[in-house]
Amino acid sequence: MERRVRVRFAPSPTGALHIGGVRTALYNYLFARQHGGDMLLRIEDTDSTRFVPGAEEYILEALAWLGIEIDEGLRAKKSQIKNDKLQIESVGSHGPYRQSERREIYHTYVKQLLDSGHAYIAFDTPEELEAKRAEIPNFQYDARTRMSMRNSLTMSAEEVSELLAKGEKYVVRFKVEPNEDVHVHDLIRGEVVINSNILDDKVLYKSADDLPTYHLANIVDDHLMEVSHVIRGEEWLPSAPLHVLLYRAFGWEDTMPQFAHLPLLLKPDGNGKLSKRDGDRLGFPVFPLEFHNQKDGTVSSGYRESGYLPEAVINFLALLGWHGSGDKEMYTMEELIQDFSLDRVSKAGAKFDYEKGKWFNHQYLQLRSNEELAEMFLPTLKEKLAITNDQLPFDKSMVATVIGLTKDRVNFVPELWEQTNFFFVAPTEYDEKSLKKRWKEDSPKHMTELLEVLENAPAWDAETLDGIVMPWIEAKEYGVGIVMNAFRICLVGAARGPHIWAITDVLGKEETLKRVKTALEKIPNP
């Protein structure tokens, strides 16, 4: 019988969600949707010392922004996403979905392992362990060494209960049987075999904070939550055999999830895992949303705030380590769900190709309507024009028009400002390079004459203006390039921008003439 597909994304609330984590979440989501299964979100907060306030909200908001929907577990309340304070809701019958709220559950299973002899209690302090490691090179807490340590295997039952009664801090360790080849079937890599000798007696539970470690919690939760496939980063591959052993110790091997270990996202230059530092160093975000870390006071830039469209981020991320069945590169979420397949995921790590990310954003930007882009551009526009209230001195449709003329030359919404600023503010200075190349000796004369031609224009549409200016230039034998470029400099302040009649159209007659006059006064004769 086919088992219902249930996958989980299980981040740790230790800071902003890394872009690699976003990709893991995406692949899980695509897999779940394709198979008509469930996408769960569980918070793995078993390390009380690394908890960062706001991280949980951040993760859920980021996924919501990207359109990665959660079916079960913790998620952002839909109606609340736009509000300042994000509301979290918990859905599903396998909760709670925060590991810190599942303590009693773990107690039961720790006890089960203890009773069945698969685990034991250890009293070695961190200091003692540290000393051991310093003393013995490559020290490992395992079958060879456990009998020389302070644990329930080496101490009498009385001694153990005495220490326990005294409230001595302890941990529960998994008792790994030596010299056994453990097979892990990975959906991406095939059969991986590791000998249990290299595994250590992993800490499963620590009494200090009454919490399990990742290894125990994730097995118990995945089992209880009926997870069918574990799709996670490659950094987990070395501990996968341990997880298999745990499923076996619990007697859950027949319902053990299938594993798929994803290749890592690598830094664009050099080698190694992509890190927060790389983003700072190379100037691109490695997080979906801007994050203000309340714990260390740092601020990390995000894709959203940098002007990225969620669909572009999704498409970009999807193709970093996965390839569709054809040469297609532009994928909607729906198409990704259709075409996704774990056996088309690459095995090798992928260097983070930020340039391609820009290209994707450019593509998706062109697909958005001018009105939509105008709305998104408003914050930048207000900031640049130093407008504090909602009184925009321009018509919104004018903003949309201007964007329509320039959007094909930008990758990001905020870049629109560099392309459109002269529509909103008359030039106060003139680009030197442009002047040198395009403002000739005769230019003042040309502009003065052009002024008169334009004054007398019977109408102000592109067709009319073109119809009178071009013949005039031809009759005077001035040269189209000479006149038009000088004219352009008057209006724009530089030799750039859209078609000149598109500019005059937006500016209007009065403003156009005014700008030419101003330029005539301000630009020194060459």
Next chain:
RNA sequence: GGUGCUAUCGUCUAGUGGCCUAGGACAACGGCCUCUCACGCCGUAAACCCCGGUUCGAGUCCGGGUAGCACUACCA
């Protein structure tokens, strides 16, 4: 150090023994378009890590090497 994973243009990748004279995309470069800058379009350059083996035939399978990465915590 140990264990594991991985290895095709600068980058992301296609390739599952003959369709490979190794395909696509980003970036680069050149041209076209044009009143400018862009966009766009067209084109150019650019790769099978090395050595063996299997086979009539290997980028593709096998072995060895090399390199990179990951893991090696009372972190996830």
